[in-house]
Amino acid sequence: MMSKEKPQNWFDQRVEAYVDGDLDSSERALFEARLQLDDSLRREVDQARLIQGALRDMPSLQCPSDVRKRVLEITGSRPVGFSWGWAGAACAVLVAAIAVGLMRTPAGPSEAELAQARADMETALAYLNRAGQMAGREAGQQWIESGIARPVSAGLRRPPEVEGDAI
């Protein structure tokens, strides 16, 4: 029987397992109970999910079939045994694999890139807000009752001077 009282590091060590869905039911229940109370743990989980999502979005590479075929042709036509040439080739392929792996690693953007992305995001959301304002202006509040129509109507209740600028 698992104790209900667990030290902080017990939870910290299980953040990734929780996000990956690897905890068993009793551990998951304990973890989720703690999540309700612990803002810091919740932030860690959010961060882990974010990283998991970013990694999931990274493309996986597959070796084209003609390249594989060529490799098999080359390797299949030589006797098996130690060869400095093939040792060198193996090293070269290893270096290439590491290079490709490094290219796929999500290196963080520079501050300028991040600032540009933030500005782009704000511009895009400003257009979304404007669409909501225009819909409300043209159709009236009867459209703005539920679902997506409700949040975009938030723009209609912005301070007058901001609304005037945006429309």
Added chain:
Amino acid sequence: MKANTKLTATLTLVMTVLLCGILATPALADDRLKSQPGYVDFGDLTELGGAEPSVEISLGGAMLGFVSAAARDAEPELADALGKLRSIRISVFEIGPESMDEARVRADSVSRKLEADDWEPAVVVRSADTSVRMYMKTVGGKVAGMAVMMIEPGSDAVFMNIVGEIDPAQLGQVASQFGVDITDLN
């Protein structure tokens, strides 16, 4: 001589693998985005009425993740809203009377395609001089994508697609905080 041949073949092979990796990476990312249920194909948005987009933005999931992480402490609501998004794409065209029809035809065509694909029209406003359409794609009870098309004569035509898990209330709340004067962008 034999060793030189082997070395040449090896280097060629290594360079081929590297080149394939470099060339394939963006294409695979693009394919992955297009396979998302919330992705919208607006067709060719490189021009409308002979004009290029005045605003063109495409943010992928990884970059949105970084923006979200940067906002985590100061703007937790924004970080949450962005954290589950896979992409934000927007193309804006300045339109005059001569390109109104083309913009409307394009929006009508996309609307028909979306409705055929079970996208739900959340807001559709067609007045004499303005058109605003917002569609949402729901999968398993969650919003997986949003498409916005807005045409304002004498101003611009906007085509926007947000892909990913969207909390409409949260996104609307966040969007309303950005008081960017869009008229300046045009």
